[in-house]
Amino acid sequence: MLASLLLDIEGTVLCFDANKQLGDWTINNPDRDARADAAYNAGKVLNWIDSSLDYDGRSRGGQANNGDLEGITRSGDARHGTPAGMWKDFTEQGYSALRDDHRLDTTQDRHVSPTGANYDNSTVRLSDNNGDKGRKEHELNSRPHAN
Numbered sequence: 542m543l544a545s546l547l548l549d550i551e552g553t554v555l556c557f558d559a560n561k562q563l564g565d566w567t568i569n570n571p572d573r574d575a576r577a578d579a580a581y582n583a584g585k586v587l588n589w590i591d592s593s594l595d596y597d598g599r600s601r602g603g604q605a606n607n608g609d610l611e612g613i614t615r616s617g618d619a620r621h622g623t624p625a626g627m628w629k630d631f632t633e634q635g636y637s638a639l640r641d642d643h644r645l646d647t648t649q650d651r652h653v654s655p656t657g658a659n660y661d662n663s664t665v666r667l668s669d670n671n672g673d674k675g676r677k678e679h680e681l682n683s684r685p686h687a688n
Contacts, residue, residue: 558632558633559583559628559631559632560579561632562631562632562635562636563579563582563583563586564576564578564579564582565579566579566580566583586628586631586639587610587628589639589643590610590624590627590628590631590639591605591606591607591608591609591610591624592605592606592643593605593624593627593640593643593644593645593657594642594643594644594645595644595645595655595656595657596622596644596645596646596647596648596655597644597655598642598644599655601645601656601657602656604656604657604658605656609624610624610625610628611623611624611625611656611657611658611659612624612625612626612653612657612658612659613625613659614659620648620650620652620653620659621646621648621650621653622645622646622647622648622650622653622657623645623648623653623657623658623659624645624657626645626646626648627639627645627646630646645657
């Protein structure tokens with residue numbers, strides 16, 4: 542996860558201001574050891590976020606530990622209540638943004654599923670047209686079932 546994600550976010554909106562919290566892992570930093578430390582610390586934070594629980598404390602199933610930072614919008618911003626939102630909060634607030642209970646934040650954003658993934662607009666419209674039934678069916682079908 543780390544290598545591909547750091548390459549994806551370097552120089553993009555997803556990087557936000559991570560170097561304020563972690564140091565500069567890019568080639569712009571002439572100190573190789575400092576770059577390595579920053580990349581290592583970024584990897585630890587990103588892997589911790591990727592393994593987080595949903596906002597109710599349940600497993601996120603296939604969305605956890607998948608190497609994908611769910612919650613990025615088309616415009617490059619991060620939705621609150623998603624792993625990407627937690628990463629953005631971390632870049633702005635530091636380690637205090639990482640919850641002690643290892644859960645994603647709750648959100649009222651209808652585009653965010655309980656597991657922290659984005660709903661597409663058609664799912665949100667289905668929910669609007671069918672009350673909350675369409676969305677709840679989608680959530681039930683996307684949540685891992687207990688054995």
